[in-house]
Amino acid sequence: MIEAGMMEAGRIFAAVRRQALIYLVAVGLAFAVLALLVALMGFDVLKAFRYLLTASFKSTFGFQETIKKTVPLIFATYAFSIPFMIKFFNIGGWGQMMIGGTAAAAAGLTLAPLGLPAWILMPLLIVIGTASGGLFGMAAGGLKSRWDINPIISTIMLNFVAQHFLNFVATAKPFKDPAEGHPITMPLPAEGTLGFLGGFPVSFIFAIAAVVFVSFFLKRTRLGFEIRAVGHNQLAAETYGIPFTRAILTSFFIGGALAGLGGTLETINIHGKLIEGFAKTSGAQYGIFGILTSLVVGGNPIGVPFAAFFMSVMLVGADSLQRTMRIPVELVFLAQGIIVLFIVTVRESMNAKKR
């Protein structure tokens, strides 16, 4: 009995050590590539790494910025992770985020004249934004189950639709702020917005809630169980009476809803109005970083906030590098892509050997 327990513990320890090794090797290799590129470009490598990795921790502002990026990144990551449990690619986290934020802003500005109290308006906007993102995500699930359109294609197409829709709402007559040159709406009524706690957006409480929700949903609910079952073996799941259609629609709805909530929080918490580029960071889509983060953790929902935080540290570092040393942010994006490619390659080739 005890021996069996020891062996089990030994196995888990070996697995954890192997995982840790993969991450260390991948990050090491990617940083080596990054160092090489920085050196080739004629910059001071050590100085660049110091800026890249410490910008988040040297000042309160840097840390607040990191949290502000971590929150939407957590939502964008789940948007990809949950449909990925049944082996479908939701590239549409970005679009679902935009639709969520746009719907919440449009609703908030439309309802503004009614003067609703905060305890009605704020939750209402969150529900509207979350549901819109969810339905927009579910559309891709429906296109797969009903018309057999690969979600990679449909979600990307819907991203562009969402982008134009956001631009439409942000420039539409009743909403647009006439004082702004860019597509930006009037501020939302204060009753519809969330505040900050000591410089940190309240949205991070929602992000923590999302982590708890996703773990609970996947492990403890029937729908979550169905999604995991279909992910393991679609045929077997169907034999036991779990409809594939329900699993795909649910997973895309939950993924889209979380992205939609992330977008809503950006609108009602960070900006207090709808801004065209709200679903981007340093000019790149949160959706893309969400996919990268999800591939880093490889389907482990508890790992998401940590990986998202690490990615955000690099994103804040990238901004600081560009500001101080004039190193383009794309260099850091490239390094993040390389990290993920290394992790995925090492993990999949190890899995292939195991099989």
Add this chain to the structure above:
Amino acid sequence: MQFLSDFASQVILYATIYTLASLGIVISGRAGVFNVAAEGIMLAAASTGFMTAFFTGSWIMGFVVGALTGALFGFLLALLHERYRVNQFILGICLVILGSGAADLLYKIVMGVRLDAPKAPPTPILSVPFLSGIPLLSALFSANAIVWLMYALSLAAWWFFYRTQMGLETRAIGESPRSADVAGINVKLTRYLATTVGSALIGLAGAYIPLVVTETYAPDISAGRGFMAVGIAIFASWKPHRAIIGGLLFSAIEVLSFQLQMLSSPVPYQFFLMLPFFAVLAVMMIFRKTIEYPASIGKPYSRE
């Protein structure tokens, strides 16, 4: 009359992007490799191709380097998939991110910030004498060199897949790599070749945008066309002759959406801009019954 002729030449101008890219996706798809990285490959090739043409002053060099950039990405895709067994779709998405990052990074490093948009050397227009003088046919018989190359490559791809031994073998791998292997066909080599050559065509499509269509480079220049090309390859059921039809169709929709956008209509212009993306979904819904995939596409193959 003039309007129709202008419309036709615009459609052919844009169709070249879609056709070359989807042809490239079709070629590797036939060997069983689903290349969803087209967008990233196009962006990287647009950047390298444009800068090469700008510094050498030669449009040919621009396209050659664009194609080589594509080939490099294709080789990487084949290597990571064939040797390290990384899932093709995950790889594709990673390469999109790497390609778009590398494109802007290289451009920023090499070109720096400029006040004026750098211009690409012009790609020559080749016209068929006499025929190009006929008003309605001028769009068809007077076009830039790459349009003619696109026609030639479409024809060559069709001829390769349906009239040569190697083309038949490539199609056999796409259907069943195991049977092909048993029949003595080199599955790995063919997959490497098809993915590399196919990606070179995608690179051509990428370089074509800054060299011919916009005549200058800008970030995110392919604007989703690489992803639409994946849609066209599916719509084409991985048949080269249907790729060109798909290319023309989606180009026509894109050009139409530009034209509609400029009309003053009660419908906000953003909805016209959504049109091409809805069209991809609509076409895939309508032609669902006729769409066929190579049976082994997206799946890794190993002898064990």
